[in-house]
Amino acid sequence: MTPGGASEDALRSLFQEIILDHYRRPRNRGELADADATVHMNNPTCGDEVTVGLQKVGDTVTELRFGGHGCSISQASASMMTVLARGRDTVEIHRLHDLFKSMLHGGEGPPDPALGDARALAGVARFPTRVRCALLPWNALENALAQAAGEDG
Numbered sequence: 001m002t003p004g005g006a007s008e009d010a011l012r013s014l015f016q017e018i019i020l021d022h023y024r025r026p027r028n029r030g031e032l033a034d035a036d037a038t039v040h041m042n043n044p045t046c047g048d049e050v051t052v053g054l055q056k057v058g059d060t061v062t063e064l065r066f067g068g069h070g071c072s073i074s075q076a077s078a079s080m081m082t083v084l085a086r087g088r089d090t091v092e093i094h095r096l097h098d099l100f101k102s103m104l105h106g107g108e109g110p111p112d113p114a115l116g117d118a119r120a121l122a123g124v125a126r127f128p129t130r131v132r133c134a135l136l137p138w139n140a141l142e143n144a145l146a147q148a149a150g151e152d153g
């Protein structure tokens with residue numbers, strides 16, 4: 001990593017662009033028919049709402065969709081989350097969620113490459129009230145996984 005001025009500005013504007021791209025052209029947005037679990041959550045401090053629906057085969061999330069509205073951070077984070085979690089098993093998803101949380105809580109060093117586009121949200125760590133916006137879709141996903149697991153038993 002090159003320290004300092006110009007490259008940091010360039011990185012920041014690249015991250016802005018990735019966030020806006022997910023906000024304007026969300027991936028995996030829509031309702032999921034025949035979802036194994038659907039969870040709606042909101043973030044009253046910002047007014048964000050996110051609904052996450054998923055289908056599982058065995059332990060793997062085979063389909064994942066989100067809906068909702070709110071600030072660009074919450075909606076872009078939801079879009080990024082669906083891209084990361086789709087096709088993964090619950091162990092991998094928990095690991096990604098942990099990496100994402102530690103990034104948002106200002107973890108040391110650059111974000112883990114495994115986080116893909118979600119690395120663009122690293123700057124949110126400097127705004128504690130917005131951390132909730134970014135985590136909302138992941139919390140909804142965890143609740144949906146718990147709900148789906150409950151129905152297996």
Ligand code: ZN
Pocket residue numbers: 043046047048070071072073074130133
């Ligand atoms: Zn928000």
